[in-house]
Amino acid sequence: MDFMEVLKRRRSVRKFRQEKIPPEELQKLLEAARFAPVGSNRRQDIHLTVVQNPEILEKLAEAAVKRAENQALMKKLVEDVDVPRERKRLDPFYGAPAVIFISHRRQTLQPGIEYANAACVAQTLHLAACSQGLGSVLIWGVLEAMREIPELDHTGLLELPPDFEPLLGVAAGIPEIPVTERSRQPRDFSVNYLP
Numbered sequence: 001m002d003f004m005e006v007l008k009r010r011r012s013v014r015k016f017r018q019e020k021i022p023p024e025e026l027q028k029l030l031e032a033a034r035f036a037p038v039g040s041n042r043r044q045d046i047h048l049t050v051v052q053n054p055e056i057l058e059k060l061a062e063a064a065v066k067r068a069e070n071q072a073l074m075k076k077l078v079e080d081v082d083v084p085r086e087r088k089r090l091d092p093f094y095g096a097p098a099v100i101f102i103s104h105r106r107q108t109l110q111p112g113i114e115y116a117n118a119a120c121v122a123q124t125l126h127l128a129a130c131s132q133g134l135g136s137v138l139i140w141g142v143l144e145a146m147r148e149i150p151e152l153d154h155t156g157l158l159e160l161p162p163d164f165e166p167l168l169g170v171a172a173g174i175p176e177i178p179v180t181e182r183s184r185q186p187r188d189f190s191v192n193y194l195p
């Protein structure tokens with residue numbers, strides 16, 4: 001696939017076929033990730049975890065459910081509105097057959113570089129996924145929620161090496177509807193040119 005075509009086809013996919021990603025396609029994705037740029041080339045600070053076990057994803061998704069409940073509780077306290085008793089089923093991973101978590105070694109030397117690194121890896125994964133006919137979506141919200149619930153032990157569930165923190169996830173799978181090229185609205189990023 002031509003590079004511009006990959007860029008134009010890439011979109012956030014949130015509906016997946018309930019089929020596993022073929023192992024060789026998953027390997028290709030992980031191989032692509034290795035070509036991502038990393039600050040100071042400290043590649044040893046990045047760790048990827050492939051999760052295909054729905055039970056683990058379900059446990060991690062609990063963080064999003066709890067956060068939504070807390071938000072609903074906050075809303076009730078502030079606005080005195082009725083909160084539905086039933087726990088709303090939330091799947092922050094959209095039923096994707098695989099989620100690749102991007103973790104970074106905790107560090108304070110270069111604040112923020114861990115997110116920049118993780119984003120470079122994530123975008124590389126997205127573009128590779130798209131070029132392979134796979135769909136993907138960046139997962140950020142639930143990872144933030146995971147940190148708010150220490151008893152969830154998300155680093156333990158992900159079996160991370162010591163001192164690593166998961167920052168982003170890329171949920172991937174075979175898209176329910178094949179993706180096609182699209183155009184961008186003109187209201188896109190603003191640009192200024194300096195003479």
Ligand SMILES: Cc1cc2nc3c(=O)[nH]c(=O)nc-3n(C[C@H](O)[C@H](O)[C@H](O)COP(=O)(O)O)c2cc1C
Nearest residue numbers: 010011012013014092119137138139140141142143
């Ligand atoms: C930093 C960042 C965080 C994001 N977090 C989430 C997320 O937690 N869940 C989700 O469904 N999409 C998430 N997205 C996907 C965006 O909503 C999506 O990229 C945006 O709406 C543009 O749509 P497109 O990807 O189809 O071009 C995130 C994207 C970025 C760049």
